[in-house]
Amino acid sequence: MSGQKIRPESGTCMIGSHPGGLSLTKRLFALADAETPGRVLDLGAGGGASVRYLRERGYEAEGIDLLYGERPAERGSLFYADMRALPFPDECMDVCLAECSVSGCGDGPTALREAFRVLKTGGSLLLSDVFFHRDGNGDSGTAEAPSLSMPGPLGLNCWRRVFRETGFELKGLVDETPLWREFFLESLWNGNADPACLDVFREAGKAGCGYFLAWLWKGGDDGTV
Numbered sequence: 001m002s003g004q005k006i007r008p009e010s011g012t013c014m015i016g017s018h019p020g021g022l023s024l025t026k027r028l029f030a031l032a033d034a035e036t037p038g039r040v041l042d043l044g045a046g047g048g049a050s051v052r053y054l055r056e057r058g059y060e061a062e063g064i065d066l067l068y069g070e071r072p073a074e075r076g077s078l079f080y081a082d083m084r085a086l087p088f089p090d091e092c093m094d095v096c097l098a099e100c101s102v103s104g105c106g107d108g109p110t111a112l113r114e115a116f117r118v119l120k121t122g123g124s125l126l127l128s129d130v131f132f133h134r135d136g137n138g139d140s141g142t143a144e145a146p147s148l149s150m151p152g153p154l155g156l157n158c159w160r161r162v163f164r165e166t167g168f169e170l171k172g173l174v175d176e177t178p179l180w181r182e183f184f185l186e187s188l189w190n191g192n193a194d195p196a197c198l199d200v201f202r203e204a205g206k207a208g209c210g211y212f213l214a215w216l217w218k219g220g221d222d223g224t225v
Contacts, residue, residue: 024179024213025050025099028126031172032215038094043083043115044101051077059095083111088118095119098127108149112166116218125168125216128176131156133208145208156212168216177210 029035037058042051045063054061055077064081081087083098084107096115102108115125132145132154145153152158156173163170 022049022053024128024176025053025097027174028097028099028128028213028215029095031174031213032095032124032126034095034124034126039092040095040097041086041088041093041118043096043098043111044105045078048078050097050099084114086114086118090117091120093118093120094123096123096125098125098129100129102127103129103148103150103154105149109151109162109166111149112162112168116167119218121218121220123218124171125214125218127214127216129159129212129214130154131159131210131212133210159212159214163214163216167218169219170214171217172213172215174213175210176213179211 038060040054040059040061042048042054042061042063045051045065046067048063051061051063061077063078064083064086065078066080066082068078068080079087083101083105096119098111098115102111105111112125119125130148134145134153134155145155145158147158148154150158150162160170
């Protein structure tokens with residue numbers, strides 16, 4: 001199962017919104033001490049809850065998602081766009097936000113490079129996403145981690161390697177696995193889980209699915225810090 005793409009054929013896997021909701025969004029900004037309002041781009045904004053919250057707090061927040069239609073149409077502060085090919089110029093954002101979106105986007109490293117490109121020097125990528133405890137180094141006979149949209153079994157070591165390779169410095173990481181478990185079970189109980197995702201997450205559960213928050217920082221223009 002190592003390196004296997006276990007996403008549904010549609011390429012999307014929606015289970016409610018994301019673990020922790022706005023409370024976790026607030027904790028991401030607190031982790032980076034990003035309390036000064038600036039320009040924020042939400043990568044995979046979904047229903048736009050985080051964008052609305054940030055705009056109420058004085059941030060110049062915008063969100064992009066492929067869920068908004070098949071043509072580049074603006075919906076207020078939400079836009080149809082692909083995080084792997086952002087329609088924004090270099091060095092224009094203070095913060096990029098990616099809440100449970102990079103691992104399912106189809107090409108995580110490309111999405112991270114695009115976030116790095118549009119961030120100003122000294123800007124931050126605030127990311128929350130899944131990882132798997134059994135990343136190929138566990139006991140024999142256990143399920144290895146799926147790769148999802150990343151280049152290898154998606155353990156924390158894989159994330160750290162790709163962060164470095166795309167130019168970011170990892171400034172902070174917090175394991176929030178209990179929130180993921182609560183979120184998934186609540187989604188199942190409330191009927192919010194896409195039926196196409198159920199087999200995916202059964203397999204992911206065998207690999208020890210976890211959840212984390214990360215603060216990534218953009219140093220020099222060439223990725224130096």
